[in-house]
Amino acid sequence: MARKRGKGRGPSQRQLRVGESLRHALAELLGRRELRDPALVDVSITVTEVQVSLDMRKATVYVLPLGAEDVETVLEGLGRAAPYLGSQVARLMKLKYSPQLSFTAETSFDRAARIDAVIDGSLADDDKR
Secondary structure, X not given: OOOOOOOOOOOOHHHHHHHHHHHHHHHHXXXXXXXXXXXXXXXXXXXXXXXXOOXXXXXXXXXXXXXXXXXXXXXXXXXXXXXXXHHHHHHHHOOXXXXXXEEEEXXXXXXXXXXXXXXXXXXXXXXXX
């Protein structure tokens, strides 16, 4: 009998393991720089996290393009390359189903920088008193 998952619970151990394997496989594929899309030429892309759905058929890939001025252009290029990347990942990992990949820009580093700036700013204000 399958367990029912509550809304407050995080991803299962299997989701985490498959997500991490997908992250490694995508990092390897993107590191080869074999994609011919003009938006992806000479762009170094870091895959920071992959979140997988419960049924393992959809995966959200969080990426951080390095040295790219227009993140949206890179995301559009990755969107066009998603079917190819999904098939290559399925081949590398020997998955039963090729996950449908969707790419999203990683924003946690920006949020962390803003939090640091706020903390530094509040500490600087305290020093003035």
